[in-house]
Amino acid sequence: MKKWQRWAVRGMALTAGCLGLFWSSTTASANSINTYIANQQYATPKITTNIWPTFPQYGYRNGKPEGVVVHETANPNSTIYGEINYMKNNYNSAFVHTFVDASSIINVANTKYLCWGAGPIANQRYVQFEQVEVHSKAAFASELNNASYYTAYILKKYGLTPKRHTTVLSHHDVSTNLGGTNHTDPDGYWSSNAKSYFGTTYNMTDFLALVKTQYAALGGSVDTTTDTTDTTDTTDTSTDHTTTTPKKKTVTYNHGSNNETATLAQNYTKWTVYNHIKGTSGAYKIGWSRLYSDHRGTKVYVDSRGVKKGGWSGTWYRIRFSKNATTKYWVYSKVLNFPKVTYSDASGTVTLNNAKNYPMYNHVLNSNYLSKTTAHTQDFASGTTVKINKAGYKASDKSSWYRVTLSGKSYWLKASSVNGNA
Numbered sequence: 001m002k003k004w005q006r007w008a009v010r011g012m013a014l015t016a017g018c019l020g021l022f023w024s025s026t027t028a029s030a031n032s033i034n035t036y037i038a039n040q041q042y043a044t045p046k047i048t049t050n051i052w053p054t055f056p057q058y059g060y061r062n063g064k065p066e067g068v069v070v071h072e073t074a075n076p077n078s079t080i081y082g083e084i085n086y087m088k089n090n091y092n093s094a095f096v097h098t099f100v101d102a103s104s105i106i107n108v109a110n111t112k113y114l115c116w117g118a119g120p121i122a123n124q125r126y127v128q129f130e131q132v133e134v135h136s137k138a139a140f141a142s143e144l145n146n147a148s149y150y151t152a153y154i155l156k157k158y159g160l161t162p163k164r165h166t167t168v169l170s171h172h173d174v175s176t177n178l179g180g181t182n183h184t185d186p187d188g189y190w191s192s193n194a195k196s197y198f199g200t201t202y203n204m205t206d207f208l209a210l211v212k213t214q215y216a217a218l219g220g221s222v223d224t225t226t227d228t229t230d231t232t233d234t235t236d237t238s239t240d241h242t243t244t245t246p247k248k249k250t251v252t253y254n255h256g257s258n259n260e261t262a263t264l265a266q267n268y269t270k271w272t273v274y275n276h277i278k279g280t281s282g283a284y285k286i287g288w289s290r291l292y293s294d295h296r297g298t299k300v301y302v303d304s305r306g307v308k309k310g311g312w313s314g315t316w317y318r319i320r321f322s323k324n325a326t327t328k329y330w331v332y333s334k335v336l337n338f339p340k341v342t343y344s345d346a347s348g349t350v351t352l353n354n355a356k357n358y359p360m361y362n363h364v365l366n367s368n369y370l371s372k373t374t375a376h377t378q379d380f381a382s383g384t385t386v387k388i389n390k391a392g393y394k395a396s397d398k399s400s401w402y403r404v405t406l407s408g409k410s411y412w413l414k415a416s417s418v419n420g421n422a
Contacts, residue, residue: 067167119180256370
């Protein structure tokens with residue numbers, strides 16, 4: 001009998017009430033397996049959706065998922081397709097949403113509806129997936145990478161953030177904190193493979209660090225609490241501060257339109273290049289020497305901005321060397337030269353120009369803040385008046401900009417997008 005069949009409780013037997021959740025804070029993991037995974041520079045995992053229509057469809061207690069529960073199959077001889085086929089034949093006893101192995105993430109049950117995987121309390125709350133047991137160092141690392149990506153993807157999809165015991169749980173967590181089940185996976189599987197292939201340990205705290213890295217890469221804002229052993233890069237003079245008392249460190253992300261550009265500074269090698277923002281979970285130095293060419297003055301495309309707050313500081317940008325490149329790098333702000341924008345206070349009232357459907361932005365286009373189109377002039381009635389509260393001038397293209405307010409929201413527009421004098 002399959003492990004997931006043994007511990008399942010049918011969703012129709014949903015019960016009211018729940019045990020209290022145990023809250024805890026976690027520190028960013030320095031686990032060597034996570035470091036190994038980061039060094040592999042895996043491509044973004046792909047999720048294959050192959051929903052089986054026969055699965056029952058019952059709603060969550062609050063209408064949508066509240067997090068993710070991690071399982072493993074406890075079957076060393078199975079394959080991902082064997083597990084899926086077995087589940088389809090026995091779904092009246094149990095089923096989960098998705099299966100993960102070293103090379104695949106296969107979603108078979110719609111996550112809009114609950115599954116029957118971890119007892120009546122958890123079933124009402126969480127998306128659940130199974131890890132299929134793998135049997136090599138490379139496969140174990142790749143499976144963890146896939147599992148953490150899927151967890152981060154689900155959290156982002158449903159507007160959740162990665163938090164231990166609340167939005168990211170193991171089956172063991174459910175047994176301990178919620179009840180309705182008594183299993184302890186994936187603890188044994190992770191522990192055994194971590195010891196066999198890496199000579200170390202692996203637990204949910206380590207996995208959560210991996211999830212946070214994936215979540216940040218998907219554009220989510222994560223809180224990271226790091227210890228005082230946070231490494232210092234002697235070639236990087238960004239203001240990453242450490243103190244004798246651990247402080248809560250956060251990164252706030254802002255994402256641009258993917259078409260904005262900057263150039264690399266003449267002294268860009270003074271600060272090294274990373275796979276992610278220095279100091280965040282899973283971040284490691286890549287080094288300019290691995291990118292070969294002399295890149296002084298090179299135009300790069302910039303799509304994301306991360307600002308450190310709390311116990312550290314510094315602004316970072318994600319870049320790529322061509323518009324359609326899939327490989328991206330994170331650099332400290334002083335590495336880049338953006339077109340200069342001179343800002344000044346302004347006032348006055350102008351009318352939106354509806355002759356064309358001009359874009360309206362959240363920041364000046366191609367500035368160091370990065371911008372996105374948030375509306376268009378033709379979204380509003382002809383003759384709509386707006387109040388100006390800021391002006392900007394970009395010398396690189398001699399363009400004038402206005403920041404205006406409309407229905408309580410702020411927009412930046414080129415001067416050509418409005419009629420009248422400020």
